[in-house]
Amino acid sequence: MAYLELNNIYKTYGQDEHATEVLSNINLSIYEGEFVAIVGFTGSGKTTLVNLINGLLEPTSGEVLFKGEPVQGTSHERGVIFQNYSLLPWLTVGQNVFMAVKEAFPKKSKNELNAIVAEYVEMVSLTPAINKRPKELSGGMRQRVAVARALAMKPEMIIMDEPLGALDALTRGNLQDEILNIWGKEKRTALLITNDVDEGIYMADRIIPLRPGPNATLGPEFKIDIERPRDKTEMNDNANFKKTRNAIIEYLMDIGNERKLEASEEFILPDLSPKDFVNQFK
Amino acid sequence: MKQSITLGKVTKFMGLGFLSTLKDLFTGKLEKEDFINFLRKVVVPLASVLLFIGLWHMGSQSLYNIEAEFKIEKALNDQGPAAAEAMRECIASGDVSCKPNTLPSPAQVWDSYKSLLRDHNIISADKAAFIEKTAALNEKRIAEGKDAITYTGRPSFVDQIFRSLKTVFAGFLLALVIAVPLGIFIGLSPTLKSSFNWFIQIFKPVSPVVWYLLVFMIVKTLLIDSNEDSSFTISFISVGLCSMWATLVNTAMGVSSVDKDYINVAKVLKLGPFQKIFKVVLPSSLPLIFTGLKITLSVAWMVLIAIELLAQSPGLGLFVWEEFQNGANDSNAKIIVAMFVIGIIGFLLDRLMLTIQNWVSFDKTDAI
Numbered sequence: 205m206a207y208l209e210l211n212n213i214y215k216t217y218g219q220d221e222h223a224t225e226v227l228s229n230i231n232l233s234i235y236e237g238e239f240v241a242i243v244g245f246t247g248s249g250k251t252t253l254v255n256l257i258n259g260l261l262e263p264t265s266g267e268v269l270f271k272g273e274p275v276q277g278t279s280h281e282r283g284v285i286f287q288n289y290s291l292l293p294w295l296t297v298g299q300n301v302f303m304a305v306k307e308a309f310p311k312k313s314k315n316e317l318n319a320i321v322a323e324y325v326e327m328v329s330l331t332p333a334i335n336k337r338p339k340e341l342s343g344g345m346r347q348r349v350a351v352a353r354a355l356a357m358k359p360e361m362i363i364m365d366e367p368l369g370a371l372d373a374l375t376r377g378n379l380q381d382e383i384l385n386i387w388g389k390e391k392r393t394a395l396l397i398t399n400d401v402d403e404g405i406y407m408a409d410r411i412i413p414l415r416p417g418p419n420a421t422l423g424p425e426f427k428i429d430i431e432r433p434r435d436k437t438e439m440n441d442n443a444n445f446k447k448t449r450n451a452i453i454e455y456l457m458d459i460g461n462e463r464k465l466e467a468s469e470e471f472i473l474p475d476l477s478p479k480d481f482v483n484q485f486k
Numbered sequence: 487m488k489q490s491i492t493l494g495k496v497t498k499f500m501g502l503g504f505l506s507t508l509k510d511l512f513t514g515k516l517e518k519e520d521f522i523n524f525l526r527k528v529v530v531p532l533a534s535v536l537l538f539i540g541l542w543h544m545g546s547q548s549l550y551n552i553e554a555e556f557k558i559e560k561a562l563n564d565q566g567p568a569a570a571e572a573m574r575e576c577i578a579s580g581d582v583s584c585k586p587n588t589l590p591s592p593a594q595v596w597d598s599y600k601s602l603l604r605d606h607n608i609i610s611a612d613k614a615a616f617i618e619k620t621a622a623l624n625e626k627r628i629a630e631g632k633d634a635i636t637y638t639g640r641p642s643f644v645d646q647i648f649r650s651l652k653t654v655f656a657g658f659l660l661a662l663v664i665a666v667p668l669g670i671f672i673g674l675s676p677t678l679k680s681s682f683n684w685f686i687q688i689f690k691p692v693s694p695v696v697w698y699l700l701v702f703m704i705v706k707t708l709l710i711d712s713n714e715d716s717s718f719t720i721s722f723i724s725v726g727l728c729s730m731w732a733t734l735v736n737t738a739m740g741v742s743s744v745d746k747d748y749i750n751v752a753k754v755l756k757l758g759p760f761q762k763i764f765k766v767v768l769p770s771s772l773p774l775i776f777t778g779l780k781i782t783l784s785v786a787w788m789v790l791i792a793i794e795l796l797a798q799s800p801g802l803g804l805f806v807w808e809e810f811q812n813g814a815n816d817s818n819a820k821i822i823v824a825m826f827v828i829g830i831i832g833f834l835l836d837r838l839m840l841t842i843q844n845w846v847s848f849d850k851t852d853a854i
């Protein structure tokens with residue numbers, strides 16, 4: 205039995221004439237300990253999909269099963285890293301993490317909780333900034349706080365919505381390694397949403413494209429058969445990597461072209477030519 | 487990075503930025519490009535104050551002349567030329583009995599201000615002497631279980647100011663205690679919001695006078711057995727009820743419009759209802775709540791004067807009313823002094839709230 209299972213999911217926003225069906229017929233199975241990446245264009249419905257899985261949204265029809273049980277609301281078993289950090293600006297780094305840890309482990313003493321906070325803040329190398337507020341941090345640092353907050357709750361499954369999208373390449377690489385480290389060490393299940401194919405290939409066991417919305421649905425999956433731990437520079441020369449990468453990019457480009465084709469069919473421009481302004485002034 | 491608190495930062499924080507420009511001027515630190523700024527921020531406002539005083543002086547002078555002219559004319563018509571001449575002399579001599587009663591000049595107002603201060607010093611000294619004299623007696627009376635004798639003399643102008651401040655703060659606290667929790671409940675529940683909406687819309691525009699009368703009706707009956715002076719109670723409750731609406735509306739709005747991202751965080755962390763309110767909803771709506779409180783305090787101060795006057799509760803409002811009724815030769819000047827004091831205190835209260843507001847709010851755009 206799959207660890208997380210999505211069966212015939214449809215999600216519609218709005219009602220009656222304003223209704224748009226963002227997701228159509230989504231089927232997905234993730235197994236325990238797996239690292240799955242979903243790639244897709246902006247606006248295709250990735251965040252919507254994530255919110256259905258973490259329990260912030262309910263599907264219009266279909267079912268989301270987590271460990272065989274239907275998902276009802278959020279749960280500490282599923283940790284979330286939001287696309288836009290979502291730190292509470294009036295709390296410091298330490299307080300933001302503490303708040304989460306305290307909810308996740310209500311029985312632990314304050315000292316134990318503080319130890320967990322310190323451990324995870326250290327893990328994302330933010331110990332010197334532990335007493336700072338989010339507005340004093342750079343984007344990369346804020347995202348690391350969000351990572352620490354989600355991981356410190358020790359969720360069984362971790363759901364990441366474009367967690368590294370806003371970061372520079374260097375910070376991005378470091379955080380990818382940190383996330384992989386924790387995933388490998390504590391054998392959690394992970395779902396990563398990304399718009400970067402290379403990131404998906406580097407981190408995931410499987411990549412599944414989400415076709416552009418409305419009526420977005422999942423494309424065919426691509427297995428990444430590259431041994432772990434992976435090395436970025438070595439990977440570039442790996443024949444398997446190149447093949448997979450090309451296949452995925454080709455698939456995405458095809459969707460992109462399809463979309464363009466549809467667009468050009470729909471909007472036929474009127475046959476007008478510009479007036480000859482130069483002659484008018486002679 | 488260590489943050490140091492400098493005079494510049496503090497004054498800027500309190501909206502008194504021109505003070506640091508003044509300081510720079512005297513310490514010679516003023517840059518050339520700052521000079522324009524200095525002109526705009528210090529010289530021009532100062533010039534406008536002088537212009538204001540000048541116009542006021544001229545205005546009061548011409549009103550004085552109109553009034554004098556009229557008095558002489560009247561004497562001439564009623565009693566003949568001799569009386570008119572006597573009146574002219576009397577006015578020229580500045581005698582109190584025939585002084586034209588009109589808008590006082592700036593100099594007269596300044597004199598009244600000084601005389602009010604002098605009066606305050608005399609009353610304070612008197613009070614201190616009284617307390618000293620009765621100290622021993624009071625001890626004995628308290629030992630015997632009787633009430634102590636208290637000073638019952640006339641309150642000075644400064645005492646009236648403090649009485650007014652006391653009333654306004656009591657009213658403000660009442661508004662805070664009612665409007666903030668109520669606003670939170672209304673903001674949290676759409677049902678409560680729609681059921682309270684008519685109530686807010688109808689009572690918000692009601693004038694202070696009507697609030698006073700309403701409170702008077704109720705409090706008078708409630709305190710029917712007590713022979714204590716209820717004027718203070720009535721006036722602070724009226725002030726609170728009049729001024730609480732801005733806080734109520736702003737709190738409800740702040741609470742109902744918390745950023746969706748923060749609500750999602752609360753959901754994902756599975757915060758309980760109390761945690762959610764105190765850790766997420768309230769902090770995020772604090773800036774709006776404070777905007778409301780700021781308006782509430784300034785409204786409270788504004789309506790206070792009218793309410794004190796109606797309630798016959800000691801304070802600046804009553805002072806103004808009594809001076810007006812009393813009609814002594816410097817009454818008008820004293821009223822103008824009170825007007826300035828009211829304005830300046832209102833301004834300071836506003837600054838105080840602004841300072842607290844800057845203190846508690848965070849920059850939303852920076853944070854996400």
Ligand SMILES: Nc1ncnc2c1ncn2[C@@H]1O[C@H](COP(=O)(O)OP(=O)(O)O)[C@@H](O)[C@H]1O
Nearest residue numbers: 217218226245246247248249250251252253417
């Ligand atoms: N709450 C909402 N109400 C209506 N439409 C929404 C809402 N949230 C998202 N959408 C729409 O659904 C589509 C997918 O959005 P989203 O899931 O955020 O995409 P992605 O995360 O892939 O960029 C977009 O067209 C967006 O405008």
Ligand SMILES: [Mg+2]
Nearest residue numbers: 250251287365
């Ligand atoms: Mg998104």
